[in-house]
Amino acid sequence: MRMTRSIESEYRAARARAIAGAEERRSAAYAALPRLAAIDAEKRRLAFALGPKLLQAEDPAALRAETEQAIAALDAEAQRLLADNGIAPESLRPQFRCAQCEDTGFVGPEQRMCACLRKRLLREEYASSGFAAGACFERFDTGIYSEETQLRRSVRAREICEEYAEKLSFNGAKGLLLMGDVGLGKTFLLDCIGQRALGRGWSVQKYTAYNLLDRMLRGIRERDGGLSAAGLATPDLLLIDDLGTEPFIQNVTYEVLFSAINERQNADKATVIATNLGKAQLLDDYGERLFSRMTSPRLFSVIELKGKSLR
Ligand SMILES: [Zn+2]
Numbered sequence: 326m327r328m329t330r331s332i333e334s335e336y337r338a339a340r341a342r343a344i345a346g347a348e349e350r351r352s353a354a355y356a357a358l359p360r361l362a363a364i365d366a367e368k369r370r371l372a373f374a375l376g377p378k379l380l381q382a383e384d385p386a387a388l389r390a391e392t393e394q395a396i397a398a399l400d401a402e403a404q405r406l407l408a409d410n411g412i413a414p415e416s417l418r419p420q421f422r423c424a425q426c427e428d429t430g431f432v433g434p435e436q437r438m439c440a441c442l443r444k445r446l447l448r449e450e451y452a453s454s455g456f457a458a459g460a461c462f463e464r465f466d467t468g469i470y471s472e473e474t475q476l477r478r479s480v481r482a483r484e485i486c487e488e489y490a491e492k493l494s495f496n497g498a499k500g501l502l503l504m505g506d507v508g509l510g511k512t513f514l515l516d517c518i519g520q521r522a523l524g525r526g527w528s529v530q531k532y533t534a535y536n537l538l539d540r541m542l543r544g545i546r547e548r549d550g551g552l553s554a555a556g557l558a559t560p561d562l563l564l565i566d567d568l569g570t571e572p573f574i575q576n577v578t579y580e581v582l583f584s585a586i587n588e589r590q591n592a593d594k595a596t597v598i599a600t601n602l603g604k605a606q607l608l609d610d611y612g613e614r615l616f617s618r619m620t621s622p623r624l625f626s627v628i629e630l631k632g633k634s635l636r
Pocket residue numbers: 423424425426427428429430431439440441442
């Protein structure tokens with residue numbers, strides 16, 4: 326996950342807002358209660374003066390304790406003053422969105438990424454990766470299956486997909502081919518895999534076969550703005566949905582898809598493909614060379630969903 330400039334400035338702005346808000350509320354409190362301002366000024370004066378005094382003190386520990394006592398007494402007076410005037414002490418402190426990192430996004434001496442920032446980055450990746458927001462393995466609903474065999478088959482498919490999403494491989498194959506008619510939940514499983522893989526820290530990109538082809542053709546035509554086969558090799562996981570719905574251009578569609586899958590395999594990266602086509606049609610449409618890649622047990626695990634449409 327990468328920190329983007331927009332998220333960085335979002336955090337900076339949130340932190341600045343929280344601090345400015347507290348300063349505003351404190352000035353208002355000072356205006357209403359001049360004694361409060363005097364107490365804070367006195368506390369600052371005591372704290373500043375302590376350093377130089379300690380250097381000359383005969384009994385530094387006693388001096389330190391004395392100063393701490395004086396500050397505590399001032400604190401107590403301020404608390405009473407606020408309580409008497411119905412002001413909550415917290416309201417004078419910055420109200421950060423996240424108390425752990427105080428809206429910096431990082432915590433501790435090693436400046437580890439805060440949980441809130443990790444969540445925020447994930448949300449950004451989900452939004453830009455094209456996944457359905459609600460698709461995750463936890464939401465896999467067994468209640469939607471009316472047939473026992475379809476239920477069993479789908480539960481097994483879910484298990485395989487979940488295991489695959491954890492390691493980006495299944496039975497040693499880095500590819501996963503999800504087959505089945507429209508309405509059997511392929512896209513849902515594809516999105517579940519994507520979400521889980523993102524959650525495990527992998528980089529993920531999702532395309533429909535249509536978009537993939539379109540962007541790769543643009544990459545060839547315009548050089549930039551499009552997608553190169555080499556660029557396709559970057560994400561840890563590539564999800565291709567709806568293989569078979571892309572426009573068929575003689576000699577082009579096949580070559581582009583082949584180079585995409587080839588590039589992924591050469592880079593030893595994981596690829597999941599979902600298609601409505603059956604095996605016979607895949608072989609017919611894409612030819613022996615591509616078909617054998619997508620169905621070779623060494624390279625792809627194949628899941629075939631069968632049964633009644635869930636739509
Ligand atoms: Zn945080």
